[in-house]
Amino acid sequence: MSLNFGKGCHLHLIDGSAFIFRAYHALPPLTRKSDGLPIGAVAGFCNMLQKYIEEDNGPDAPTHAAVIFDKGSHTFRNDMYDLYKANRDAMPEDLRPQMPLTRRATEAFNIACEELEGYEADDIIATLAVQAREAGGRVTIISSDKDLMQLVGGGIEMLDAMKNRRIDVEGVEEKFGVGPDRVVDVQALAGDSVDNVPGAPGIGIKTAALLINEYGDLESLLDRAEEIKQPKRRQTLIEHRAQIELSKKLVQLDCNTPLEFTLDDLEVRDPEPDVLLPFLTEMEFRTLSKRVADRFGREAPEIQSGPATPNATDAPSTPEQPDFADAHYECVRDMAALETWIGQIRKRGYVAVDTETTGLNEMRVDLVGISLCVEAGHACYIPLIHREGASDDLFAEDKLADGQLPIADVLAALKPVLEDPAILKIGQNMKYDAKIFARNGIDIAPIDDTMLISYALHAGLHGHGMDTLSERYLDHTPIPIKPLLGSGKSARTFDLVPIDEAVPYAAEDADITLRLWQTLKPRLHAAKVTRVYERLERPLVPVLAEMEMHGVKVDRDTLSRMSNAFAQKMAGLEAEIHALAGRSFNVGSPKQLGEILFDEMSLEGGKKGKTGAYATGADVLEDLAAMGHELPARVLDWRGLSKLKSTYTDALQEHINPETGRVHTSYLIAGANTGRLASSDPNLQNIPVRSEDGRRIREAFIADEGKTLISLDYSQIELRILAHIANIDALKQAFRDGQDIHAMTASEMFDVPLDEMTPEIRRQAKAINFGVIYGISGFGLARNLRIPRSEAQGFIDRYFERFPGIKQYMSDTTEFAKEHGFVRTLFGRTIHTPEIAAKGPRAGFAKRAAINAPIQGTAADIIRRAMIRMPDAINDLPCKMLLQVHDELIFEVDHSAADQLIDVARTVMQNAADPVVKLDVPLIVDAGRGANWAEAH
DNA sequence: GACATCACG
DNA sequence: GACGTACGTGATGTCC
Structure with missing residues (x-):
């Protein structure tokens, strides 16, 4: 009916x-x-x-x-x-x-x-x-x-x-200041940051409603825009007409x-008890099933497995885990056994995964075996390419050990599971395994990562490696890998470890990972870091994996030529230095250099550090050089070249992958306490730029043929964040007006009008601005500016007088840290500060770190958000995101699409805080392009 | 493996 | 009153 x-x-x-x-x-x-x-x-x-x-x-x-x-x-x-x-x-x-x-x-x-x-x-x-x-x-x-x-x-x-x-x-x-029929007109003008509808810049709902009410509707308004009295508003409407009309189409339903x-x-239908109740039972909603059953006048269905009710508000507790001594680890040697495991994984919906490989370089090593675990204490290892060591006959080829499934068969069987969107794959440092699988044609997803869960929970408290976590949270010391691999001459790779020795080690890793997940994942919510984990950590894994695998092209010849040039110059300098010293010594040894300078040559200013050696750092040598001493000046030159040669022009060549011709760095997601990434093997976040000689190393980082490198970097992001967090009106206004922030600070502090600003005064103000971000101290500023401590303290006092909000922020932050033992970024990232309660100099360190962490960490969160959104935004363009250097992203793009990429990527970066955090200051991104990194930066 | 030094943001 | 100090990283070479 x-x-x-x-x-x-x-x-x-x-x-x-x-x-x-x-x-x-x-x-x-x-x-x-x-x-x-x-x-x-x-x-x-x-x-x-x-x-x-x-x-x-x-x-x-x-x-x-x-x-x-x-x-x-x-x-x-x-x-x-x-x-x-x-x-x-x-x-x-x-x-x-x-x-x-x-x-x-x-x-x-x-x-x-x-x-x-x-x-x-x-x-x-x-x-x-x-x-x-x-x-x-x-x-x-x-x-x-x-x-x-x-x-x-x-x-x-x-x-x-x-x-x-x-x-x-x-x-x-x-809500809108107009009737429903004109709502779209107001929305078209005001735009919407959540949906990223552009609207007219500088016009919000209030102004939009005013205009629409005055002119009747959007079309009349745009047609008669010339009549608007306010010049800025008039210009905006005329200039952005197309954008406003597009916005209207976007919001129009x-x-x-x-x-x-x-x-x-x-038509409304009553629920069918025989459909609804079985569904609720299947979901194991106990409370709700009972309530629904009551309404139907039925018996509440039995739900065996416990209280995962929608009304439970406390975090689920960790299931009972059997002792490691009772664990059962199996070696998978035939297809039937593998199928059994796959069946268990499908039934469960999640699995802990770990890979064993021939080394640590994800771009070069081979997959040796795979471990799986679906239940604490019950794991398996699937050996794939273990070899018998040919110890008797030096010339014999190592042969594959018996009893291993063909690697292709195993991967083919596991691929559907590892790629199934309904099956969660749990790992410890999943980026590593994801890259190994990617190189074997498997796009593993979705993933959970116990290292990143720990990082979201415990940054600042301890490391997040598996051994640390296992000891702290499972009270279990994992089987060490060292005895299996040996060391020195007898070192071997994992494929040469006998399978029966490999099984307990490898399977245990998957077991530990699963147990850590069961233990740590439920803690995210109570610690209020679920969002941090879900939105800032986990989604970064595939993004970084892709960047790392793609790599950046580096020209070996350029580096090699520079190495040779540096070597020649260094040899000349070394001879000069030895002549000045009156004898030969190792210029690279600070200990020997100290003895030459302060004992043999009896120069002033020799200060011994805690180990009893003279300090010979750059600042010391610079002072000596300024006093007219030749030798320290030459040593400074030599050190500069030595650094560039050994760390960069020599070492980078070793990192060029022979297959790709590119350099593949690895980003540590959970390395830096503040949320920053760290780059290693090689570190591409500290390629020289400040000195002219050093900057030329960037010329070796090149775009592939037909492409160009694009560099986009946030301008002054940490100072902008400080202005927002500490709520400093003068700073916020200066950023809104696009002023030179250091000049403006200088003008405020030293009462110098902007048009009379000198580079020297500005430089001092700049040092103060940076000092503030680092938790300023008179001593530190004095050393940086090379001025007397009393003068530096005077600067700081004056700064706090002019910007009392900064001082307030600093004391509020340290107080918060003392009370809670952690600080938070604007996005909720938690950074623990256990040392804040310490006595002595350690407290000073902890205090300054606590002041810095929310600022540095918020900046890190913002660029993470940009990176996570970037793949979708640039999907249609012939380009790749290659590198991140804290406030800078580097892309490689076809010449033809360079302008488009800059537009799109800049928009993503500038809006990366939206809509979670509404910053009171604009984020500005500067762009550069060129055939190499030196030109692009 | 600790330490000093120095490259970056 | 003394302590000792800018924040966050990674790589290299010495020296024990």
Whole structure:
């Protein structure tokens, strides 16, 4: 018996995505007890649906209802504007597998569930709402999305379920300053940072409403823009007309989406107990199952496996883990055994994975074996290419050890599992394993990483290597690898370790990883770092893996020529130095140099350090040179060349991969306490730039043929963050006005007008600005500026007088650190400061580190966000992101697309804080390009 | 393996 | 009143 939709009918349209995200963020990361499947969002979603159904609306009750979902991320709006919603964070990995389950939940509750490829949920809602209105019915849209407000009126209202508030025409006017019919006009002008709708720069909702009310509508406004009195506003509207018109198209909902159902199909139906209850049981929602069963007057279904109820608010506890002594480690030697393991993984939905390789260089080593673990104490090792050492016959080829599955068969069998979006792969330092798998044709995803979980939880407390974590959190010392591999002459690679020795070691690594995951993952929520882990750590893994694997092209000949030139110059200098010293000695030995300078030549200023050796650092030698001494001056020259040669021109050549002809660095994600990355093997974050000689090394970093290098760097990002965090109006205004911040500081401090600024005064102010970021001290500033300590202290006092907010920030931060033992960045990254309670000089260090960490860390968070969003943004361009140097990203791009890339990448970087943090200062990104890094920078 | 030195942000 | 000091990293060469 079907009711045709018409007068007297009441349609409810529920914004499904909004429900899901609210459920996801409102609840701790619950997992299904029996197998660990992430289920928190589904639980919250079901609770909301149940509440919705239970609500007694009386005569207002809906006759028709539907939950509307988004489908896919690409819509017709992306075709109009490729940056549409480009600011959005990727969906958290533990939410992704829950999306299909929310559809199933909707169906289980017997509510119509609709979505349409290429359209947003909002468009479907708009189409249905308009159809319903035309049919003479009433509509309630359950959502608080302001984009839907344009639909309100004539029987359509919205309901903000969160605040339980109805939004009618007056509500819309309150929000936008215009009626629903003009909402799109206001949005087109004001733009939207969340959806990345550009709008008109400098015009917000207030101004937009004012203009629309004055001119009637957007089209009249734009046509008559010349009449606007305010010159800036007039110019903005004329200049950005196209952008405003595009914005209007982006925010305008499509009321004519091609739907394959009618309103009549949405008639409200009661849930079927025989459908709903089994679904809730399968999800293991105990409390909710009982509540639903009660309403149906049925017996509550039995749920064996425990309390993963949607009402549980405390973090799930770590399951009981068997003693390591009782662990069972298996060697997989035939396909049947492998299939059994794969079956267990599929049943579970997650697996801890570890790879064994012939070395540590991910770009060169071979995969030797794979370990898997699905349950604490139960793991396996799959040997792949272990060899028998040919110790008897020096000339015999090592042959493959018996009893190993063909590597191709194993990889083919594991690939579907490792790439299955519904199976979580857990690892310790997954970037390493991901790269090994990638080189073997497997794109492993989704992943969890115990190293990164620990980093989000414990940065500043201890390291995040597996041995450390195992000892601290599992009270177990892992089997050391050293005895297996030997050392010195007898060293061997893992493929030469006999399989029966390899199994316990390798399988244990996977076991430990799984146990760490069970122990640490549930702690993220209580420590309030789930977002940090989900949005700043985990998504970075594939991004960095790709950058590292792609590498940067380095020209060997350039480096080799420079090495030779340096060697010649050094030989000349060395002879000169020996002549000046009156004897031959090792110029590279600080100890010998100290003896020459201060004992034999009896120069002044010899100071011994704690080890009893003379200090011969650059500052000491510079002072001596300034006093007119030749020898220290020549040693400084020699050291400069020696550094460049050994660390750069020589060493970099060794790092050129013979297969790719490129240099592949490795980024440590969990190395620096502040959230910065660190680069190693080789370190490409400290390639010289400050000296002329050094900068030329960057000429060896080149673009491939037909391509060009692009460098984009944040201008003064840490000072901008300081201005925001410490809330310093003068600094914020200076950044908004695009002023020279060091000159402005100098002007404030020394009462020098900007147009009379000298480079020397500006230099001093610059040193102070940097000092502030580092937790300034009179001593440090004095040393840096080479001025008396009293004078430096005077500068600092004056600075704090002029910018009292900075002093306040410093004391607030150290107080916070003392009280809590940690500090946080704007994005919630937690950096522990255990030493803050120490006595003596250590407290000073800890204090300054605590002041610096939120600033340096926030900058690190911002560039991480940019990097994570970058692949999607530059997807269509013939380019690659190659390197990160703290506040700089380097790309390689086809000549033809260079301008486009700069546009897109700059936009991503400048908006990287949005929408989580609204900075009071703009972020500015400078760009450079060239055939090599020296030109691009 | 500790230490000093120096490259970068 | 003494302590000793700018923040965060990684690579290299000496020397024990």
